[in-house]
Amino acid sequence: MKLEAHAMKLGLIGCGKMGKALTIGAIDAGAVSPADVVAYDIHPAALDSLLKDRSVSAAESIAEVATSVDVLFLAVKPHDTPAALHQIRDSGSTAESLLVISVAAGLTVEKLEREVAEGARIIRSMPNTPALVGQGAAAFTLGQTATENDGATARSLLGSVGVAVEVKESLMDAVTGLSGSGPAYVYLFIEALADGAVQNGLPRDQARELAVQTVLGAATMVRATGEHPAVLKDMVTSPGGTTIAALEALEAHAFRAACIEAVNTATARAREMGQE
Ligand SMILES: NC(=O)c1ccc[n+]([C@@H]2O[C@H](COP(=O)([O-])OP(=O)(O)OC[C@H]3O[C@@H](n4cnc5c(N)ncnc54)[C@H](OP(=O)(O)O)[C@@H]3O)[C@@H](O)[C@H]2O)c1
Incomplete structure (x- = not known):
């Protein structure tokens, strides 16, 4: 008997330019089905185009996203990221159940990990604006407990809107200097x-x-x-x-x-x- 592959459920917290570009890219590249995407923004209107054009589901809170998906893009501004991570931590999601991919510029893995439950699986990524037209150049680095498989997931999701490479955390500033700026x-x-x-x-x-x-x-x-x-x-x-x-x-x-x-x-x- 052929086993059905487990379909990845993808979450998006913060439906601004970057979050939407990455999510729409992942859907259009077939990395995830729209039926398996759950999105949340503090401004419900920010979801309009995602709901209309790609039929994803809307969540009412960060906790709802965190507890219903396998992987989420955290795409709020860097200064809003710690508070969002606290809500993920308090949602009841576990390190086994959830991988968080942050796109916040300048927030190190260490800073991100400090805000979530111990052992949480975190990836820090640095996309760039051409991701908005499917021609991004992104780098990512794995947190302490993120697995090789998590790295492959990040590569596939970020790579759906361009190129994605894995680098050591110490090289993320150089990535910012090259492809970010x-x-x-x-x-x-x-x-x-x-x-x-x-x-x-x-x-x-x-x-x-x-x-x-x-x-x-x-x-x-x-x-x-x-x-x-x-x-x-x-x-x-x-x-x-x-x-x-x-x-x-x-x-x-x-x-x-x-x-x-x-x-x-x-x-x-x-x-x-x-x-x-
Ligand atoms: N745009 C780029 O070129 C680029 C490149 C690399 C990395 N990034 C990173 O991508 C992230 C998002 O950037 P962006 O330009 O897409 O920002 P954006 O357009 O401001 O989108 C962020 C959205 O998230 C909302 N939000 C704020 N707090 C929230 C919360 N707690 N829960 C849910 N939604 C919340 C924001 O509302 P408010 O407007 O009320 O805050 C806004 O609608 C940033 O961390 C940035 O560093 C962006």
Whole structure:
């Protein structure tokens, strides 16, 4: 007799931008069925689109979510997270029955674990905003009692809206400096590329469209070919041509050093904020 696979029940606490993006991503990727999703927000209206478009169930409280699911995304703001964890702790859910995946920026596993019952299974994750369009880059780290299986669950859920990698907790600040803050660096790059083209006469809307597609296309080339970016760069750099002239200008203005310093500075700031 074939045993039915146990369908995972997924909870969402905090139905804001990130929580909804992750939950809808998981549903649309088939990682969970909408009938097995229970969501709660202090503002019931925040659930409207989830209820209407994906037919998930609405809960009346954090405790109701915590006691009826196997895994939950805790997606309230960092300053609301400790109080929500206390309600999970007091709900009667057990470490055996529940895995909590926090998406709160800057809250360490140690801080999260301090707020829940001893032995609770916690995962800290750091998604980024492109998760809202299914192109996120997330990292996660396991709490003390989270299992390898829990890691696989986090990878599958976070990976349903992009890429998800497991890292050591000590590297989460570097993740924040790279993929957490990184979309802003790329927006600046796209804007600057378009500005350069506008300066040379291209209409703004065409400049923007070409700049966006250039970044998207180059990123897709790196992903699709698996080549080192330097190899792809060499392939489009002909002797005495335009590209080598532009690369020289980028080097003269310390483009690489600026990028490295941006990640360093954001990482240092994340570290500092984690200690506040
Ligand atoms: N957006 C991002 O790019 C991003 C990236 C990485 C990580 N994150 C993390 O994701 C989390 C959520 O961010 P967001 O931008 O999605 O926030 P958001 O849009 O403010 O959504 C959070 C929702 O949860 C509600 N809420 C507050 N306390 C609650 C409680 N005790 N129980 C249930 N719901 C509660 C909020 O209501 P109120 O509005 O009244 O507070 C709001 O509707 C944050 O911890 C953030 O650090 C976000």
